[in-house]
Amino acid sequence: MSDAPLLDLRNLHVGIPGRGAPLDIVRDVGFTILPGEAFGLVGESGSGKSLTALSLIRLLKKPLAVSGGEILFKGEDLRNLSDKAMRRLRGDRIAMIFQEPMTALNPLKTVGRQIAEMFVLHRGMGWGEAQKRAVDALASVHVPAPEERVRAYPFQMSGGMRQRVMIAIALACDPDLLIADEPTTALDVTVQDEVLKLIAELCSARGTAVLLISHDLGVIANMCQRVGVMYQGRLVEERDTYDLFADPRHPYTQGLLGALPRLGSRHGEAGRQRLVDIDGMIADRESLSREFCSEARNPVRDPRQRAGGGA
Amino acid sequence: MRRFNLNLWLGGGLVLLVCVGAVFAPLLTSFDPVFDANLMYAEEPPDAQFWFGTDEQGRDVYTRVLYGARISLTVGIVSQIINSVIGLSLGISAAYWGGWWDDLVNGLTNTMLAVPSLIFALAIMAILGPGLPSLLIALGLTNWSWTCRIARSSTLSLKGQGYVLAARTLGYGDIRIMATQLLPNMVGPILVISTLGIGAAVLAEAALSFLGLGIRPPFPSWGSMLTGARELIVIAPWAAVFPGLAIFVTVLGFNLLGDGLRDLLDPHMRSRTA
Amino acid sequence: MRDGPPAPLLEIRDLHVHFPVGNTLLARNKRVLRAVSGVDLTLGEGECLSIVGESGCGKSTTALAVMGLQEPTSGDILFEGRSLTGAAGPSRMERARIAQMVFQDPYASLNPRQTVHRSLAAPLRLHGTRTRSEIDDRVADILLKVGLLPEHGARFPHEFSGGQRQRIGIARALILDPRILMLDEPVSALDVSVRAQIINLLLDLQEDLSLSFVMISHDLGVVEHMSDRVAVMYFGQIVELGPWDAIFANPTHPYTRKLIATIPDPDTILHPDRDRAAGAAPPPPAGHRFHPEDVGRPDVYAVPAPSELLEVSPGHFVRCAPA
Numbered sequence: 001m002s003d004a005p006l007l008d009l010r011n012l013h014v015g016i017p018g019r020g021a022p023l024d025i026v027r028d029v030g031f032t033i034l035p036g037e038a039f040g041l042v043g044e045s046g047s048g049k050s051l052t053a054l055s056l057i058r059l060l061k062k063p064l065a066v067s068g069g070e071i072l073f074k075g076e077d078l079r080n081l082s083d084k085a086m087r088r089l090r091g092d093r094i095a096m097i098f099q100e101p102m103t104a105l106n107p108l109k110t111v112g113r114q115i116a117e118m119f120v121l122h123r124g125m126g127w128g129e130a131q132k133r134a135v136d137a138l139a140s141v142h143v144p145a146p147e148e149r150v151r152a153y154p155f156q157m158s159g160g161m162r163q164r165v166m167i168a169i170a171l172a173c174d175p176d177l178l179i180a181d182e183p184t185t186a187l188d189v190t191v192q193d194e195v196l197k198l199i200a201e202l203c204s205a206r207g208t209a210v211l212l213i214s215h216d217l218g219v220i221a222n223m224c225q226r227v228g229v230m231y232q233g234r235l236v237e238e239r240d241t242y243d244l245f246a247d248p249r250h251p252y253t254q255g256l257l258g259a260l261p262r263l264g265s266r267h268g269e270a271g272r273q274r275l276v277d278i279d280g281m282i283a284d285r286e287s288l289s290r291e292f293c294s295e296a297r298n299p300v301r302d303p304r305q306r307a308g309g310g311a
Numbered sequence: 312m313r314r315f316n317l318n319l320w321l322g323g324g325l326v327l328l329v330c331v332g333a334v335f336a337p338l339l340t341s342f343d344p345v346f347d348a349n350l351m352y353a354e355e356p357p358d359a360q361f362w363f364g365t366d367e368q369g370r371d372v373y374t375r376v377l378y379g380a381r382i383s384l385t386v387g388i389v390s391q392i393i394n395s396v397i398g399l400s401l402g403i404s405a406a407y408w409g410g411w412w413d414d415l416v417n418g419l420t421n422t423m424l425a426v427p428s429l430i431f432a433l434a435i436m437a438i439l440g441p442g443l444p445s446l447l448i449a450l451g452l453t454n455w456s457w458t459c460r461i462a463r464s465s466t467l468s469l470k471g472q473g474y475v476l477a478a479r480t481l482g483y484g485d486i487r488i489m490a491t492q493l494l495p496n497m498v499g500p501i502l503v504i505s506t507l508g509i510g511a512a513v514l515a516e517a518a519l520s521f522l523g524l525g526i527r528p529p530f531p532s533w534g535s536m537l538t539g540a541r542e543l544i545v546i547a548p549w550a551a552v553f554p555g556l557a558i559f560v561t562v563l564g565f566n567l568l569g570d571g572l573r574d575l576l577d578p579h580m581r582s583r584t585a
Numbered sequence: 586m587r588d589g590p591p592a593p594l595l596e597i598r599d600l601h602v603h604f605p606v607g608n609t610l611l612a613r614n615k616r617v618l619r620a621v622s623g624v625d626l627t628l629g630e631g632e633c634l635s636i637v638g639e640s641g642c643g644k645s646t647t648a649l650a651v652m653g654l655q656e657p658t659s660g661d662i663l664f665e666g667r668s669l670t671g672a673a674g675p676s677r678m679e680r681a682r683i684a685q686m687v688f689q690d691p692y693a694s695l696n697p698r699q700t701v702h703r704s705l706a707a708p709l710r711l712h713g714t715r716t717r718s719e720i721d722d723r724v725a726d727i728l729l730k731v732g733l734l735p736e737h738g739a740r741f742p743h744e745f746s747g748g749q750r751q752r753i754g755i756a757r758a759l760i761l762d763p764r765i766l767m768l769d770e771p772v773s774a775l776d777v778s779v780r781a782q783i784i785n786l787l788l789d790l791q792e793d794l795s796l797s798f799v800m801i802s803h804d805l806g807v808v809e810h811m812s813d814r815v816a817v818m819y820f821g822q823i824v825e826l827g828p829w830d831a832i833f834a835n836p837t838h839p840y841t842r843k844l845i846a847t848i849p850d851p852d853t854i855l856h857p858d859r860d861r862a863a864g865a866a867p868p869p870p871a872g873h874r875f876h877p878e879d880v881g882r883p884d885v886y887a888v889p890a891p892s893e894l895l896e897v898s899p900g901h902f903v904r905c906a907p908a
Contacts, residue, residue: 044776188639189803193847215777218849245851259781261810263833263850275781275810473694474704477757480652481708482681491707495698
């Protein structure tokens with residue numbers, strides 16, 4: 001493995017510019033990803049993990065914007081790239097897969113065409129050749145009968161199959177970095193297992209680095225060599241995965257690990273003990289995140305209205 | 312950070328203008344719309360005394376337009392209330408109960424949508440004869456299909472929500488669930504479609520009265536005023552222009568208000584169902 | 586803890602729920618989707634029974650059938666020996682005091698147009714509590730029980746976080762003092778830290794109010810933590826049923842083993858050698874084979890092949906078919 005990092009994120013700040021006092025939702029986040037390495041970013045909803053990923057590929061939704069820091073990809077700061085150059089990079093060198101494959105795929109195009117588009121767009125192939133490559137790409141993600149499935153539409157496939165198609169599209173151009181944002185949260189556990197194994201297998205075979213974002217510590221533990229824990233927009237702990245689980249240092253990480261009912265943690269009748277409660281540290285996180293994140297489901301904009309209360 | 316909602320303010324302003332005219336008509340004019348006919352002043356152009364001029368019988372067009380607003384708004388609002396009640400009860404119950412009732416309501420709705428509602432209203436007016444009550448019935452029975460459709464689709468998406476299921480397990484009756492759990496959660500889209508419906512009813516009233524099937528002369532309806540002014544269009548155009556303008560302003564006002572309400576309520580609805 | 590097996594509070598007998606598919610006015614198609622085909626379960630007083638399985642296995646349909654939200658195609662559901670289904674069953678009002686449900690999505694489970702107080706007071710009024718002070722006392726009491734404050738009653742659901750909403754959902758389920766709480770994925774929509782609080786709350790309430798739980802879940806960590814007994818469902822049938830420790834320490838059916846093996850578990854990184862389902866698969870009882878043997882995707886429209894639940898150890902049943 002080469003020593004030069006593939007991605008070097010330094011002091012990233014994401015916030016809403018020009019709003020009186022600047023309100024940063026992601027604060028001073030920095031980490032590096034080496035070529036071929038799998039890096040996990042774990043945190044709860046509103047911790048800023050998805051915003052961090054979106055700012056890497058400059059897909060933040062307005063009014064959010066990167067308000068500070070450097071995003072060095074192969075030594076070049078992505079913040080200085082033109083929009084055109086950034087578009088060329090996305091899908092070619094940096095690919096992304098999302099949580100819900102049904103919304104990320106175009107419902108009106110066959111999956112074969114959506115894969116072929118990547119070859120046409122980034123490799124300048126003709127449609128005929130690209131279609132042939134699409135069959136290979138589907139075969140590589142273990143979709144059965146790929147010659148027939150290239151003509152299928154997304155709605156004709158199961159969730160697991162759609163996520164495989166997303167992976168085929170993402171990896172079509174052999175990117176250097178794959179960003180996977182909660183790639184299996186919408187899937188059943190046995191399907192999740194298959195999809196995670198597929199991502200691990202393909203990326204290690206091609207030397208693709210992975211930035212895996214998840215709220216599920218189990219998924220991260222099984223997939224990543226290093227983990228960053230995000231909390232309230234900050235990276236509170238960044239460690240080798242084994243060290244983190246064996247000896248979590250930050251109180252939030254400790255709380256997170258203790259709050260999780262884990263398989264095999266209950267022993268005998270007395271084992272139905274209370275779980276660790278890590279509330280109290282979470283007072284204003286929720287108001288912050290809900291106000292500005294795209295995930296916010298809440299029509300109320302005024303954080304003062306949600307002050308007080310238990311959970 | 313919401314964008315200024317021009318439709319809402321402009322539409323609301325126009326509707327308010329018409330409402331004020333209708334409600335305070337006796338205070339805004341010194342003439343009587345029907346009995347102050349004076350052939351000496353027939354077909355006078357607009358001036359300081361007759362702001363909108365006079366018609367062929369010498370009645371003040373301004374006064375008649377003001378009183379006409381009372382009829383237009385009454386017809387528009389009352390008939391839309393009838394439409395909403397029919398559309399909501401059919402739409403909600405069809406989606407909630409399903410089965411043959413849903414098939415029946417769907418068939419009925421599609422039939423209503425296939426036949427232009429004005430033709431339907433014409434047929435009903437022909438049977439009932441002219442006059443305000445029959446106008447209300449005719450327009451109230453013929454324009455509920457969109458309300459019904461929206462109520463039905465809202466119910467279909469709401470009835471699987473946890474709070475509706477919870478209400479069932481808590482022992483609520485079906486009607487109570489429809490009234491307390493389903494109806495309040497679709498007021499937004501229903502309000503929008505009702506506002507647009509009032510505009511459509513105002514237009515339909517004018518059309519029917521113009522054809523002589525609605526409000527009969529000498530009572531001042533904008534439609535019947537147009538009928539009377541048809542022959543004067545060259546000599547006294549003001550007698551036709553001002554009632555026409557009133558119809559235009561009212562319908563435009565309600566349509567803008569409806570669009571504005573939709574803009575106002577849509578992001579809410581989206582974030583709530585997300 | 587308990588002396589002997591508790592008497593069944595709730596009993597599900599040979600429950601079938603079938604959905605006709607492609608049956609329209611024009612095309613009468615006899616295909617039926619067998620969402621639940623032959624489920625037998627009992628729930629003891631004070632017990633927590635979990636039904637686990639993946640989406641489409643029929644666990645939610647079973648829950649809805651128990652709640653009276655889904656008409657069973659055949660079979661019987663009994664509460665204290667009395668049938669809940671059919672004409673002889675209890676009224677909607679009686680049924681409401683037997684079992685209540687806590688829903689998965691706290692954002693969709695509360696009426697956005699009603700204050701918390703109204704959501705909680707309306708069922709009381711419906712069930713005959715008349716005086717205002719009585720209602721207010723009961724609402725305040727239940728809010729305190731679920732860890733909220735009485736003054737929270739005046740607020741609307743959108744003013745609360747996900748965890749608080751789930752507390753309100755639990756309060757609504759408890760307001761009529763039911764005997765059974767049906768928990769449909771009660772924490773899977775919540776953040777990890779909030780999950781722990783809600784699980785703790787549910788366990789406390791179970792003890793304080795002597796409730797019985799039926800929990801529907803796919804999260805085996807939560808299931809292991811909360812359950813007394815576990816039923817594993819796979820395409821409309823129970824394939825394994827037993828005490829929680831038997832299911833997790835000694836999973837026997839191939840599907841249960843697959844399910845447990847695929848849970849991403851942070852502990853595997855610390856103990857890579859300790860693979861829970863890696864031990865030699867126990868053999869099926871003599872003269873039998875596990876059913877179904879192949880846990881791929883079976884045909885949900887086909888009539889399932891004959892099979893039965895065999896007891897492999899006390900209270901631990903596994904679905905087998907004659908070899």
